[in-house]
Amino acid sequence: xxxxxxxxxxxxxxxxxxxxxxxxxxxxxxxxxxxxxxxxxxxxxxxxxxxxxxxxxxxxxxxxxxxxxxxxxxxxxxxxxxxxxxxxxxxxxxxxxxxxxxxxxxxxxxxxxxxxxxxxxxxxxxxxxxxxxxxxxxxxxxxxxxxxxxxxxxxxxxxxxxxxxxxxxxxxxxxxxxxxxxxxxxxxxxxxxxxxxxxxxxxxxxxxxxxxxxxxxxxxxxxxxxxxxxxxxxxxxxxxxxxxxxxxxxxxxxxxxxxxxxxxxxxxxxxxxxxxxxxxxxxxxxxxxxxxxxxxxxxxxxxxxxxxxxxxxxxxxxxxxxxxxxxxxxxxxxxxxxxxxxxxxxxxxxxxxxxxxxxxxxxxxxxxxxxxxxxxxxxxxxxxxxxxxxxxxxxxxxxxxxxxxxxxxxxxxxxxxxxxxxxxxxxxxxxxxxxxxxxxxxxxxxxxxxxxxxxxxxxxxxxxxxxxxxxxxxxxxxxxxxxxxxx
Amino acid sequence: xxxxxxxxxxxxxxxxxxxxxxxxxxxxxxxxxxxxxxxxxxxxxxxxxxxxxxxxxxxxxxxxxxxxxxxxxxxxxxxxxxxxxxxxxxxxxxxxxxxxxxxxxxxxxxxxxxxxxxxxxxxxxxxxxxxxxxxxx
Numbered sequence: 001x002x003x004x005x006x007x008x009x010x011x012x013x014x015x016x017x018x019x020x021x022x023x024x025x026x027x028x029x030x031x032x033x034x035x036x037x038x039x040x041x042x043x044x045x046x047x048x049x050x051x052x053x054x055x056x057x058x059x060x061x062x063x064x065x066x067x068x069x070x071x072x073x074x075x076x077x078x079x080x081x082x083x084x085x086x087x088x089x090x091x092x093x094x095x096x097x098x099x100x101x102x103x104x105x106x107x108x109x110x111x112x113x114x115x116x117x118x119x120x121x122x123x124x125x126x127x128x129x130x131x132x133x134x135x136x137x138x139x140x141x142x143x144x145x146x147x148x149x150x151x152x153x154x155x156x157x158x159x160x161x162x163x164x165x166x167x168x169x170x171x172x173x174x175x176x177x178x179x180x181x182x183x184x185x186x187x188x189x190x191x192x193x194x195x196x197x198x199x200x201x202x203x204x205x206x207x208x209x210x211x212x213x214x215x216x217x218x219x220x221x222x223x224x225x226x227x228x229x230x231x232x233x234x235x236x237x238x239x240x241x242x243x244x245x246x247x248x249x250x251x252x253x254x255x256x257x258x259x260x261x262x263x264x265x266x267x268x269x270x271x272x273x274x275x276x277x278x279x280x281x282x283x284x285x286x287x288x289x290x291x292x293x294x295x296x297x298x299x300x301x302x303x304x305x306x307x308x309x310x311x312x313x314x315x316x317x318x319x320x321x322x323x324x325x326x327x328x329x330x331x332x333x334x335x336x337x338x339x340x341x342x343x344x345x346x347x348x349x350x351x352x353x354x355x356x357x358x359x360x361x362x363x364x365x366x367x368x369x370x371x372x373x374x375x376x377x378x379x380x381x382x383x384x385x386x387x388x389x390x391x392x393x394x395x396x397x398x399x400x401x402x403x404x405x406x407x408x409x410x411x412x413x414x415x416x417x418x419x420x421x422x423x424x425x426x427x428x429x430x431x432x433x434x435x436x437x438x439x440x441x442x443x444x445x446x447x448x449x450x451x452x453x454x455x456x457x458x459x460x461x462x463x464x465x466x467x468x469x470x471x472x473x474x475x476x477x478x479x480x481x482x483x484x485x486x487x
Numbered sequence: 488x489x490x491x492x493x494x495x496x497x498x499x500x501x502x503x504x505x506x507x508x509x510x511x512x513x514x515x516x517x518x519x520x521x522x523x524x525x526x527x528x529x530x531x532x533x534x535x536x537x538x539x540x541x542x543x544x545x546x547x548x549x550x551x552x553x554x555x556x557x558x559x560x561x562x563x564x565x566x567x568x569x570x571x572x573x574x575x576x577x578x579x580x581x582x583x584x585x586x587x588x589x590x591x592x593x594x595x596x597x598x599x600x601x602x603x604x605x606x607x608x609x610x611x612x613x614x615x616x617x618x619x620x621x622x623x624x
Contacts, residue, residue: 076498249600260547
């Protein structure tokens with residue numbers, strides 16, 4: 001399969017939206033709608049991501065449109081940055097490819113009372129402590145071990161299980177999407193293989209684009225919302241990006257295998273095998289949903305344990321408890337997940353399965369699922385950028401409910417393939433370049449850093465600008481990295 | 488070397504060419520492990536693993552083969568770097584050799600999350616066989 005530019009019809013429909021009409025290919029049930037501006041659209045056309053937006057429009061029961069966020073790029077099956085809602089009452093399907101291998105990959109942001117001046121004298125020591133203590137990289141297990149029985153409880157109960165073990169506090173739960181536990185988890189449907197792959201990985205970062213960063217708030221755009229989150233200019237924060245590790249990858253893999261015969265069985269025509277799916281109300285569909293929810297709960301526990309270890313590192317370096325350092329969780333969002341939610345479609349309220357594959361929930365103020373502390377401003381939307389430039393916190397806006405099933409972007413989005421990034425990095429020392437920008441970076445491999453170098457990504461500021469202007473989510477704060485841990 | 492990686496924006500593609508199916512499957516396995524540990528020569532053949540996969544000799548057999556190797560690596564922390572594969576109409580039998588990860592000698596690279604079906608290809612060519620597979624990084 002070669003990297004080719006998209007040649008199909010692609011029309012501008014507003015300042016921030018573009019359309020692939022459903023007439024483009026026979027079998028598309030709805031249009032494709034892509035959020036982008038002039039700058040981003042040129043990058044987006046480069047690979048097969050737009051073809052994938054069109055492919056998703058084939059899925060039975062899809063509502064309104066096959067949507068894509070401005071950080072869209074070429075994935076497998078679904079594009080990354082894709083959003084698709086299906087209605088079970090209309091034969092709607094659930095598709096593991098619409099969630100991805102890394103079930104409930106997501107991001108959390110932790111604040112602190114520390115400022116740039118507090119960290120400056122210990123910046124390198126802090127990063128090295130985090131690098132030593134927080135397990136990262138390929139094939140690395142963690143320090144938390146759970147018996148098979150405990151692991152089942154962890155998957156069934158999510159972060160509340162860790163609360164009972166003294167590895168979480170109540171406010172951690174309040175500030176985690178779904179309270180750190182999605183209903184409907186069926187640990188018994190998670191295969192022995194998945195458990196084998198995941199049993200020593202809860203509390204480990206992994207590799208690829210996963211990271212732990214120490215960041216500084218460098219700009220505030222919305223004072224009241226920032227105040228509600230406890231964020232202020234010059235404040236030190238920690239951002240963590242990881243998912244369900246080997247356990248989740250295996251759950252997805254098992255489901256794809258289970259679904260190999262499903263399109264034929266249920267008479268579903270698909271343009272790409274990776275989009276394989278089954279009706280929500282089928283044995284295969286229910287089976288996947290139960291296992292996916294269990295993996296999602298595992299992922300929330302993973303990020304909780306990663307945060308717990310980061311708090312311990314700060315305690316070591318600063319000689320005070322994490323509570324005294326004010327290291328409370330601002331929020332945790334999933335960006336690879338499918339959830340059964342209520343949305344208004346063509347003037348009618350209905351419950352739909354919203355697949356978010358590299359896309360973040362962005363519920364507005366007063367939504368029942370927005371936690372009490374943020375009820376008046378909206379749900380925090382955490383957007384990691386790249387390790388040299390910036391990351392963002394936004395808040396969900398009413399426009400997301402009207403346009404995108406309550407969804408905004410999830411990151412910067414790659415623009416350079418991994419191979420191209422390696423070529424681009426030849427003869428360079430990415431760690432030194434980052435040091436020149438004030439970023440202390442530690443990674444298990446040179447290649448890892450090279451593939452994840454800032455130039456490999458779109459400028460996250462441009463991506464955020466589009467969702468802000470489209471009224472999906474509003475800018476609250478921009479952070480810049482000062483310490484980076486990569487697998 | 489009859490395998491190479493090719494570009495895919497978020498992940499990595501693996502392309503393999505070989506005269507026979509047996510070689511193709513062996514080389515695909517080398518390609519997969521070269522993503523995990525770039526210096527395959529540093530992996531000594533100290534342990535032997537026997538694998539058997541049932542299925543018609545199609546692209547799905549290739550998928551299942553690579554998947555099984557990934558699982559073996561992840562659960563047993565075993566790096567594999569030598570492969571002998573016999574593909575037949577009922578599936579394949581294989582012998583793989585390698586050793587457990589030794590952080591002192593092995594520099595690990597990518598964490599391969601999964602083998603994907605996206606763009607999965609196994610076809611006959613004038614010279615033999617060609618396979619393409621994209622893995623999730």
